[in-house]
Every structure is written in C-alpha cells, then in structure tokens.
Amino acid sequence: MRRRTFLTIIAAAPLAGAIGRGARLQADTPPAVEKLYLSDQVWRERLTAEQYEVLRFSQTEFAGSSDLLHEYRAGTYVCAGCDLPLFKSDWKYNSRTGWPSFWRAIDEHLTTRKPIYAFRAPTEYRCARCDGHHGHIFEDGPPPTGIRYCSNGAALRFIPT
Numbered sequence: 663m664r665r666r667t668f669l670t671i672i673a674a675a676p677l678a679g680a681i682g683r684g685a686r687l688q689a690d691t692p693p694a695v696e697k698l699y700l701s702d703q704v705w706r707e708r709l710t711a712e713q714y715e716v717l718r719f720s721q722t723e724f725a726g727s728s729d730l731l732h733e734y735r736a737g738t739y740v741c742a743g744c745d746l747p748l749f750k751s752d753w754k755y756n757s758r759t760g761w762p763s764f765w766r767a768i769d770e771h772l773t774t775r776k777p778i779y780a781f782r783a784p785t786e787y788r789c790a791r792c793d794g795h796h797g798h799i800f801e802d803g804p805p806p807t808g809i810r811y812c813s814n815g816a817a818l819r820f821i822p823t
Contacts, residue, residue: 694770695790698744709743716816717743717794720786725760728815737822739764739813744792746771748818749811757803757810762818764811765803772811774799787811 700708705718715721730739739749739762748771749764757763773790777783784798796817803810 695746698792700792705743710816712816713742716814717741717789717792717796720795721814722797723761723814723816727760728762730762730815730818730820731760733762733820735820735822737820739818739820741789741792741794741796742817742819743789743794745819746789746791748772748789748796749813751820755804757812759810759812761797762813762815763803764813765807765809767811772796784812789817 702718706714709717712723716723733751733754735751737751738747739751739754740747747768749767753764753766755763755765767787771790772787773793775786775788777786784800786795787797787799788795794817795814797811797813800810800812801808
C-alpha cells in the first residue's frame with residue numbers, strides 16, 4: 663500500500679509543477695488597468711472635500727445635488743480621482759433616483775465589492791485604477807443589460823466630445 667501511494671505521488675509531481683507554473687504565469691499577467699497609489703495627503707490636495715469623502719471614504723452625495731444629473735451632451739464620464747474613462751454618455755439614462763445612472767460601463771475599468779455585512783445590500787463599484795468609490799449596482803436598469811450603475815456625481819468628471 664505504501665509503495666502505491668509513493669508511485670502515485672511521483673507520477674503526479676510533474677502535473678503539480680505544471681499547475682504551479684501556470685498559476686504563476688497568470689499572476690504575473692499585468693492587469694487591464696495599471697493601479698494608482700497615492701498618499702492620503704496627495705488625495706486631499708487633488709480632490710475637493712466632497713470628492714475626497716465620496717471617493718476615499720465611500721460616502722454618498724445628497725440625491726439631486728450633482729450638476730452631472732442634467733448633463734446631456736455627448737462625451738465621456740471619467741473618474742474624478744484619476745481620469746480613467748468609466749462611462750460613455752450614450753449609456754446614461756434618467757433613472758429618476760437623483761443620481762447619474764448608466765446601463766453600461768467601460769469593460770474592466772470598474773471593480774466590484776459585494777457587501778458582507780448586510781442582507782440584500784447592493785454591490786459597490788469602484789474605479790479599477792485608483793480604487794475610488796463611485797456608487798452601487800442595481801438590477802433594475804433598462805434593456806439591454808437590466809443593470810443600473812448608480813453613481814455619485816462627485817466621483818465623476820464629464821469630458822465633452
């Protein structure tokens with residue numbers, strides 16, 4: 663019985679090594695978006711007080727308070743913290759919630775965090791580059807996705823085309 667176990671281990675060793683190398687190769691693959699790490703002092707200098715509270719401490723602006731709520735020109739919405747493009751104006755719609763809402767985001771430019779502290783709480787989404795908080799994802803959006811990215815306007819900057 664011991665001999666069989668020994669032979670099984672010896673036979674499986676090359677396979678285990680290949681799996682390990684594959685995992686290392688995957689881990690060494692650069693992310694789609696290069697991360698931006700800044701000190702708290704630099705963030706305070708770079709952002710307004712409201713942007714700082716929203717992006718760095720996951721606060722929420724008051725409903726209806728964002729000028730971007732009524733922005734209808736063609737363009738791109740970028741992260742107010744690092745200028746990473748997040749949404750195209752064609753994807754914005756009036757959700758009647760009081761916050762800028764989008765039914766689609768630019769691929770791989772957002773990360774998500776599922777809440778671990780609350781039952782049925784919405785999924786949070788953040789900028790993939792600077793990890794700034796932007797808002798929450800709801801499953802009550804329009805076709806074709808059925809998704810609503812509910813964004814804090816303070817976390818966004820609009821660049822017209």
